[in-house]
Amino acid sequence: MRYKFVVGSVVVTAGLVFLLISGVRQSSARHLTLDMLLTQAANSELRDRRIQLGGCTVVDGSIQWDEYRHRPAFTVTDGERALQVRYTGNAVLPDTFRDKALVVLEGRLTQANQFEADLVFAKCPSKYEGKSYDDHVEALNKEGRS
Amino acid sequence: MIDVGYFALCLALAMAGYAVFASILGARRDDEGLIRSGENAVLAVFGLLSTSVGSLWYAILTHDFQVEYVYENSNLSMPIQYVVASLWGGQNGSVLFWGWVLSVYSSAVVLFNRYRYRALMPYVVSGLAGYSFFFCLLNLFVTDPFQQLPFSPADGRGLNPILQHPYMAIHPPILYAGMVGMSVPFAFAMGALMSGHLDNSWLRAARRWLLIPWTFLGAGNLLGGAWAYLELGWGGYWGWDPVENAAFMPWLAATALLHSMMIQERKGMLKVWNMILVFFTYGMTVFGTFLTRSGVVSSVHSFAQSNVGPFFVVFMAVTALIAISLLVVRLPQLKSENHLESLASRETAFLLNNWILLGILFAVLWGTLFPVLSEAFTGDKITVGAPFFNSVITPLSMGLLLLTGAGPLFAWRRTSPASLKHNFAVPIAATAVTASAAALLYELHAYAIISLGLCGFVAASVGLEFYRGMRSRHHSTGESYLRALTGLLAKSKRRYGGYVVHLSIILLFVGFTGQAFGTDREMVLRYGETKRIRDYEVTFETLAHSEEPGVTISAAALSLHRQGEFLCTLLPERRFYHSSEQNTTEVAIYSTFREDFYLILVGDAGDGSAMFQIYLNPLVNWVWAGGILFVLSSLWTMWPTRRDRSLAAADRASLRDPALAIRQSVVGSTVPS
Numbered sequence: 001m002r003y004k005f006v007v008g009s010v011v012v013t014a015g016l017v018f019l020l021i022s023g024v025r026q027s028s029a030r031h032l033t034l035d036m037l038l039t040q041a042a043n044s045e046l047r048d049r050r051i052q053l054g055g056c057t058v059v060d061g062s063i064q065w066d067e068y069r070h071r072p073a074f075t076v077t078d079g080e081r082a083l084q085v086r087y088t089g090n091a092v093l094p095d096t097f098r099d100k101a102l103v104v105l106e107g108r109l110t111q112a113n114q115f116e117a118d119l120v121f122a123k124c125p126s127k128y129e130g131k132s133y134d135d136h137v138e139a140l141n142k143e144g145r146s
Numbered sequence: 147m148i149d150v151g152y153f154a155l156c157l158a159l160a161m162a163g164y165a166v167f168a169s170i171l172g173a174r175r176d177d178e179g180l181i182r183s184g185e186n187a188v189l190a191v192f193g194l195l196s197t198s199v200g201s202l203w204y205a206i207l208t209h210d211f212q213v214e215y216v217y218e219n220s221n222l223s224m225p226i227q228y229v230v231a232s233l234w235g236g237q238n239g240s241v242l243f244w245g246w247v248l249s250v251y252s253s254a255v256v257l258f259n260r261y262r263y264r265a266l267m268p269y270v271v272s273g274l275a276g277y278s279f280f281f282c283l284l285n286l287f288v289t290d291p292f293q294q295l296p297f298s299p300a301d302g303r304g305l306n307p308i309l310q311h312p313y314m315a316i317h318p319p320i321l322y323a324g325m326v327g328m329s330v331p332f333a334f335a336m337g338a339l340m341s342g343h344l345d346n347s348w349l350r351a352a353r354r355w356l357l358i359p360w361t362f363l364g365a366g367n368l369l370g371g372a373w374a375y376l377e378l379g380w381g382g383y384w385g386w387d388p389v390e391n392a393a394f395m396p397w398l399a400a401t402a403l404l405h406s407m408m409i410q411e412r413k414g415m416l417k418v419w420n421m422i423l424v425f426f427t428y429g430m431t432v433f434g435t436f437l438t439r440s441g442v443v444s445s446v447h448s449f450a451q452s453n454v455g456p457f458f459v460v461f462m463a464v465t466a467l468i469a470i471s472l473l474v475v476r477l478p479q480l481k482s483e484n485h486l487e488s489l490a491s492r493e494t495a496f497l498l499n500n501w502i503l504l505g506i507l508f509a510v511l512w513g514t515l516f517p518v519l520s521e522a523f524t525g526d527k528i529t530v531g532a533p534f535f536n537s538v539i540t541p542l543s544m545g546l547l548l549l550t551g552a553g554p555l556f557a558w559r560r561t562s563p564a565s566l567k568h569n570f571a572v573p574i575a576a577t578a579v580t581a582s583a584a585a586l587l588y589e590l591h592a593y594a595i596i597s598l599g600l601c602g603f604v605a606a607s608v609g610l611e612f613y614r615g616m617r618s619r620h621h622s623t624g625e626s627y628l629r630a631l632t633g634l635l636a637k638s639k640r641r642y643g644g645y646v647v648h649l650s651i652i653l654l655f656v657g658f659t660g661q662a663f664g665t666d667r668e669m670v671l672r673y674g675e676t677k678r679i680r681d682y683e684v685t686f687e688t689l690a691h692s693e694e695p696g697v698t699i700s701a702a703a704l705s706l707h708r709q710g711e712f713l714c715t716l717l718p719e720r721r722f723y724h725s726s727e728q729n730t731t732e733v734a735i736y737s738t739f740r741e742d743f744y745l746i747l748v749g750d751a752g753d754g755s756a757m758f759q760i761y762l763n764p765l766v767n768w769v770w771a772g773g774i775l776f777v778l779s780s781l782w783t784m785w786p787t788r789r790d791r792s793l794a795a796a797d798r799a800s801l802r803d804p805a806l807a808i809r810q811s812v813v814g815s816t817v818p819s
Contacts, residue, residue, distance in 0.1 A: 004489055009501070012501055016505045016509070016542075019509070023513075023534040026533055027531050027532075028516075028530050028531075029530075031527035032527075068750070091380045092759055094380075095378070095379070095728060096308070119531075
């Protein structure tokens, strides 16, 4: 009885491990910050890999929509360096995608300074972030209310 | 007013601390007065936190923008229902609300068990009060919702328009009710371990209190999905985002627990395993909260990085340490009373079910934490996306479906080959029928055929159980079959209600299967132009712009025909909210049980042409139908039966001599069950 269960659990565990490993092979992306990406851009191996680019914001005023407002070209920045991005995906971009939005991009680096993104996540604006007092003053000044 | 809230919160912290202290000391000294005092302190925490929540709510409803939280999360132009909902719309308010929900659960536990589970209760109370203490502490020192600005802004920043949706307004409280409530079964388990009363009574209490948050959590997840489907405009309802996973993992653990509890109740087996699963279920809720609020895993819609992380880490470490060391101390008392007798038994099916549910949980956890783990071990941060989850979890859930159907076909202890043959005949025939029907209807999608075939298998197996139950009632009582059916549902709620829950899971799986064979297309249409997509003809009638206060709306009108027959007019919109400078997409859906025609207005070029995105999403409605049946059948299953009520009445009757009831150290009911 006992050995049957040992065999059973080994089979189940092996199946799970197989699924996990093959799943990771199928869909994984290397997460890089903009700084890391641009530093390694010369590295040709990077061109073939799927990359998730995190922690960038859309440069204010850089979004150039196509005529149907579907697939834009835009620039992202980490505050110091910048990268041109073209969106090539099918889905409609999230509503939260706009100037200065915090975005996470998935896709490939096609040239040294050109990124093709087929997935764009834009930070959901649920007001969950605690803002400092300075931000308040800044925000209020901008709205001309302080 | 806001100071009242803050002051009440301070008092609640002190009260919760006192409840822990009084309950433990009362139990140690066997001092009933002190135990009652601890319980009353829990009720006081509820009163105080209600005051606290009330005062924040008051500030929100009176637009007191000097309160930072009110300024951040609401404004003057928001519809009233969303102003009300902004109590839980932001981090700080939601933590306060979370603590309040916990106090509701704790008070309910105290009030329902004044004369029950007396040996366990002091420890249960101390556990719940300890958790409350932690949340009060968080609110006071890290996420203070009562902080005020040094000036009073004229208007607030408001809630993002995409969150202004009825489902999004009620989704958080329902989810919180699910996440928070998992602390009650955990508290009962800890109570059993601390008091040493390790018979099945804690399990009965834990089961009842587990069903409530389990239902909430399931409903909350589905509501979140429904919101995403209607509001986000990417054609799907589940994206395997870390935030979604964080709420899904405790539900999986709780589902495993609900099943393995039955084995302990019936056979006295799996005692240690059940303890671990209770720990795990609760741990997953705390871990999930930590995950989404600390910024450990970057998610598109997680709470921004905040400094609650270290608090959670310390809390989790302390709780785990206490729980595990107690379990180790009590191990000798948790010996199994029985052993598995045969592989062909219902016990085996339950055990396998547990393995698969935990396998799914592990896969979700693995995918969610993969970026963190890969960075820690290789230095490279690797992320996995939705395809990973789908490719791993689909085969596992097929195994789960198989077991859902096969379980009831096995007898307890052992099943003879003859009765196996007899039991499996009808369900296997049903599998063949649904699988071939699926193959004909939806061409050859291997997974879809397997999945729908298995759905047929489970449905037939459940149907068989009902048929047999009805037949035996019909024979023994002479009732008609219909009366026998209602009799089964009313009298054996746990068993037959549970089967109806299984049916709801089948509906959900039919819906999930649809994801395997949907299509999407983008098309540009001019005014008056008609295009075909499969057997639909869609005609772009017109497009109009309108200005409303604070929002510019572009709406398109399209008529939808199938094979010449008019179906409906679809009105997708794009809106632009001026105050938040944000666009939103309002999708238009023609929905049937066969499939959804899901239409998005991408944008118009201003020259009489516009681009649309169309998704043909098969079987989505089955998901919503399954969700509704899930909630109804779970409610039915947990609703007290006549026997439960009479037991409770007997317990109350012992009120006349409560001292006796307590001296007997009555674990469970005063009436032997």
